[in-house]
Amino acid sequence: MAVAAPGQLNLDESPSWGSRSVDCFEKLEQIGEGTYGQVYMAKETETNEIVALKKIRMDNEREGFPITAIREIKILKKLHHQNVIQLKEIVTSPGPERDEQGKPIEGNKYKGSIYMVFEYMDHDLTGLADRPGMRFTVPQIKCYMRQLLTGLHYCHVNQVLHRDIKGSNLLIDNEGNLKLADFGLARSFSSDHNGNLTNRVITLWYRPPELLLGSTRYGPAVDMWSVGCIFAELLNGKPILPGKNEPEQLNKIFELCGTPDELIWPGVTKMPWYNNFKPPRSLKRRVKEAFKHFDRHALDLLEKMLTLDPSQRISAKDALDAEYFWTDPLPCDPKSLPKYEASHEFQTKKKRQQQRQAEEAAKRQKLQHPPPHSRLPPIQQTGQPHQIRPGQPMHNAPPVAAGPSHHYAKPRGPGGPNRYPQGGNQGGGYNPNRGGQGGGYGSGPYPQQGRGPPPPYPGGGMGGAGGPRGGGGSGYGVGGPNYPQGGPYGASGPGRGPNYPQGGSHNQQQYGNWQ
Numbered sequence: 001m002a003v004a005a006p007g008q009l010n011l012d013e014s015p016s017w018g019s020r021s022v023d024c025f026e027k028l029e030q031i032g033e034g035t036y037g038q039v040y041m042a043k044e045t046e047t048n049e050i051v052a053l054k055k056i057r058m059d060n061e062r063e064g065f066p067i068t069a070i071r072e073i074k075i076l077k078k079l080h081h082q083n084v085i086q087l088k089e090i091v092t093s094p095g096p097e098r099d100e101q102g103k104p105i106e107g108n109k110y111k112g113s114i115y116m117v118f119e120y121m122d123h124d125l126t127g128l129a130d131r132p133g134m135r136f137t138v139p140q141i142k143c144y145m146r147q148l149l150t151g152l153h154y155c156h157v158n159q160v161l162h163r164d165i166k167g168s169n170l171l172i173d174n175e176g177n178l179k180l181a182d183f184g185l186a187r188s189f190s191s192d193h194n195g196n197l198t199n200r201v202i203t204l205w206y207r208p209p210e211l212l213l214g215s216t217r218y219g220p221a222v223d224m225w226s227v228g229c230i231f232a233e234l235l236n237g238k239p240i241l242p243g244k245n246e247p248e249q250l251n252k253i254f255e256l257c258g259t260p261d262e263l264i265w266p267g268v269t270k271m272p273w274y275n276n277f278k279p280p281r282s283l284k285r286r287v288k289e290a291f292k293h294f295d296r297h298a299l300d301l302l303e304k305m306l307t308l309d310p311s312q313r314i315s316a317k318d319a320l321d322a323e324y325f326w327t328d329p330l331p332c333d334p335k336s337l338p339k340y341e342a343s344h345e346f347q348t349k350k351k352r353q354q355q356r357q358a359e360e361a362a363k364r365q366k367l368q369h370p371p372p373h374s375r376l377p378p379i380q381q382t383g384q385p386h387q388i389r390p391g392q393p394m395h396n397a398p399p400v401a402a403g404p405s406h407h408y409a410k411p412r413g414p415g416g417p418n419r420y421p422q423g424g425n426q427g428g429g430y431n432p433n434r435g436g437q438g439g440g441y442g443s444g445p446y447p448q449q450g451r452g453p454p455p456p457y458p459g460g461g462m463g464g465a466g467g468p469r470g471g472g473g474s475g476y477g478v479g480g481p482n483y484p485q486g487g488p489y490g491a492s493g494p495g496r497g498p499n500y501p502q503g504g505s506h507n508q509q510q511y512g513n514w515q
């Protein structure tokens with residue numbers, strides 16, 4: 001784990017920063033669990049204000065305060081915008097940390113905890129989209145996209161790269177406001193010196209080709225690729241580039257966006273890992289074909305976001321000027337959006353687990369004690385005909401109760417093709433069988449390991465351990481219909497996936513030298 005240099009964590013800059021105790025807040029419930037610690041909904045006892053408390057994980061007390069948290073705090077302290085989550089203050093628990101029964105936690109006797117206090121948001125975009133029956137309208141998608149771009153434009157103007165844009169990091173409140181959150185991988189950049197950054201950032205499905213090809217000199221365009229992936233996902237109803245590991249991710253990108261050459265992306269052949277990953281045959285760009293059911297302006301904007309050459313990719317500012325946002329139906333006013341019941345995945349996940357356990361127990365019991373006459377044909381017990389409500393599927397009801405609105409406890413399933421509504425394509429009509437994975441770009445042949453220069457991804461080749469968060473289990477995960485092997489990041493990818501022997505999820509050591 002990287003350690004703060006002396007004086008780097010200057011929590012004393014303003015008296016309120018770090019001087020108050022967490023006892024000023026009453027923890028209400030856990031609403032999230034991230035790489036760096038738990039997130040709680042809490043109430044300020046004096047004002048009754050509801051906030052989110054993000055506890056900074058201090059797993060290894062010898063190694064000091066995690067550099068990732070320092071970055072997040074430093075960056076958030078200088079960002080103030082309606083589409084960027086507001087860090088209100090830092091609070092500490094001075095004494096030894098205690099468990100729920102009030103006993104000091106073993107091995108943690110002399111250390112307090114540090115919490116970031118954020119404004120509270122009711123949902124994250126992934127959680128919201130996963131709610132059963134959730135249907136986003138076109139004006140709603142435009143409204144969220146415009147807020148996302150506005151927040152990101154503000155970050156970029158202030159020379160901050162987010163580097164982990166994905167649905168679960170886009171928080172939404174019941175006023176329809178969308179805010180960028182989780183700046184744990186963010187960093188400042190300067191437009192004249194953007195070299196020597198780590199390329200192992202951004203969750204795999206949202207990671208741009210230049211990072212996958214090993215670039216360490218990059219800028220705001222990396223975030224714009226992720227925005228393009230989210231935009232297409234909102235319109236398409238499911239993630240569009242769900243690679244399982246870095247090579248497959250690149251392969252999926254090439255199958256959709258074509259293979260890059262010096263003509264369309266000058267300099268690509270000089271990229272550090274181009275020779276390792278260049279596809280054996282050239283492929284044509286087929287974004288238009290794959291998403292022909294999107295409306296014309298949406299498709300036009302998407303093309304510009306999913307441009308392979310980062311220097312030609314549309315900026316947040318220009319995207320905000322795109323026809324898409326200025327033609328009917330216009331983006332709606334956030335306040336006009338429906339208010340959704342606040343729900344947090346932590347509880348829902350618990351409920352799901354309990355439900356699953358109960359179902360399994362019932363199954364086991366049934367096997368052990370089959371009911372009498374179990375071979376007889378079923379008899380209508382109530383005498384009532386089975387009614388099917390409009391819109392209700394003819395087969396079994398959805399197995400899961402109300403969906404969460406926070407993306408707690410990743411990985412989890414993308415939610416299937418109907419996760420988003422009829423699709424943000426007022427013209428063409430939503431067709432879950434087209435576009436995205438359904439569009440037929442699959443995994444093609446990939447250069448074999450062991451050929452050419454050493455594999456760029458450490459940990460034994462292309463599917464190596466990698467760096468922070470890169471695809472390791474955040475985002476969408478187990479349970480997606482297309483990932484029987486246990487999640488989109490299954491075999492590879494850095495970060496926090498369940499498959500990383502180094503214990504990805506809380507592994508801050510690997511961030512030691514990331515920049």
Ligand SMILES: Nc1ncnc2c1ncn2[C@@H]1O[C@H](COP(=O)(O)OP(=O)(O)OP(=O)(O)O)[C@@H](O)[C@H]1O
Binds near residue numbers: 037124
């Ligand atoms: N201000 C907030 N209001 C409400 N919920 C929040 C807030 N901040 C975070 N959450 C919830 O907690 C989850 C995890 O938070 P966050 O992403 O900041 O933590 P992290 O440790 O960086 O997580 P990750 O490993 O997903 O990157 C979010 O996806 C969200 O559902």
